[in-house]
Amino acid sequence: MAGLDEGGPLFAQVAERLAGEIADGGLAEGERVPSTNELAAFYRINPATAAKGINVLADEGLLEKRRGTGMFVAAGARATLLARRRAELPSGTCSRCLPRRPGWASTPTS
């Protein structure tokens, strides 16, 4: 595992990193996002974990699948993420940390 911190499931961290890149404009709308295997190699994590992270964003409509060519940043994804940041980010919080999203960062406790 490279470059990810130890807090929370890795798939959620992968999703957070990708969302952060989209919000910051590092990944432009219509641009191809790294494949599952590329993310797995980069972060040194299991490909299934990377795929789960990508699927989180796809389920939220932030990424769209193009058959045979991979995942791309959906139109309007950046605006959605920035609006979410403004709405949910408490003042004084580090601007690089995206807030938790219901459904994937708030894993139920046992």
Next chain:
Amino acid sequence: MTPAISVTGLTRRYYDEVALDDVSLTVGAGTITGLLGLRILAGQEFPSSGSVRVFGAAPAENEDVLRRLVLVREDQIYPDFKVCHALRAASFCYPNWDAGLASSLLKDYGVRAGKAIKGLSRGHRSALGITIGLAARAEVTLFDEPYAGLDAVARQVFYDRLLADFGAFPRTVLLSTHLIDEAAALFENVVVIDRGRAVLDAAADGLRGMATTVSGPVLAVDSFTTGCPVWERRGPGSQASVVMAGQVSGEDRERARSLGLDLTPLSLQQLVVRASGQSAGAGPLTERTWA
């Protein structure tokens, strides 16, 4: 879907020592799973009781299954061969053998093909095993502590090449290791066998952040952990360290910071140690699955 490997009520005794005691587990096809106790799966040993199925068939002395399976073990013994002879033999055994991958791995590890295997260092012998294990591209690939004598850099080469080749050619991989935290992120699933029993069988990523150590001034620790399930409490005097179950939210982190508390997630290794300590007793870690 039929699991790649299924184990039912498996018991293995060595004289009066019980190595596996009524272990049942399944390994899904196309996953990387971390566990202990691999040799019966590879058909190199026979169960004392219970059953092992690889692709639905018993592996021991079963040629059809064994061609689809490779086992690399720590104390791998080779005939009096040169490295290139071992690779040639493997290329005959494994239908998906990739000679190009084998030579590039050996190059990464600095192992020369013309050298006699018995003249190799321990690390280079492990590198040869890893090379054969990966280049075989066998549908079931078992690595049993494959890296004796390899330093951290050389182990990272193994992890990186494993991930890259698994990504390109998905297969079922089981990796037995004592370097749990080092390998933790590679695993989709983790099975822990302690004193012969499977004490933990769960999705690896679900275990991350399952518990957190909260440490700092005792009053602040107590106020922070009030109402939370606590697994363990240490530290007499003014400082306390508490292991708290459950995920920590961003708000929790903020609050911890303002209280002057340190939050450290329990690593997989710490969770495994905890699961092992509880053996057959009750507790959150003995559940078969974790949501």
